[in-house]
């Protein structure tokens with residue numbers, strides 16, 4: 001049987017060192033992560049998020065493209081799915097429009113109003129937008145749909161954060 005006994009002073013020293021180390025690690029980890037985060041982000045491709053949409057399959061007909069990303073609010077992380085309406089314009093340029101109606105934030109969809117099959121339609125208050133996302137005067141929305149910046153990488157469409165339409 002060992003006669004090694006821990007004195008009260010030693011016990012307090014071990015305990016305080018352990019607790020202090022634990023607390024220091026708890027404070028340092030977020031700081032290290034904060035410092036390294038931009039590097040991690042850059043390697044993930046910045047703020048552009050990969051969709052499942054192949055660029056060579058984008059036609060002149062707007063199609064719904066869903067994309068999912070992880071959103072961080074302080075300590076809370078959640079998976080968010082966003083949607084864009086994507087098509088090629090007359091010049092062959094890709095256009096990616098936000099589906100969020102500029103009246104009160106309902107969701108617009110392409111061609112869902114049988115009376116206006118070639119427009120974006122918001123069912124909440126009968127808002128209409130032309131194909132380029134510009135609001136139709138006389139309907140409730142007061143501005144055009146936001147636009148997602150995009151990138152093409154390895155044939156896949158990446159979308160950034162939606163910005164106000166340049167016609168706004």
Ligand code: FES
Pocket residue numbers: 101102103104105106122123124125126127140141
């Ligand atoms: S929210 Fe779209 S028309 Fe009102």
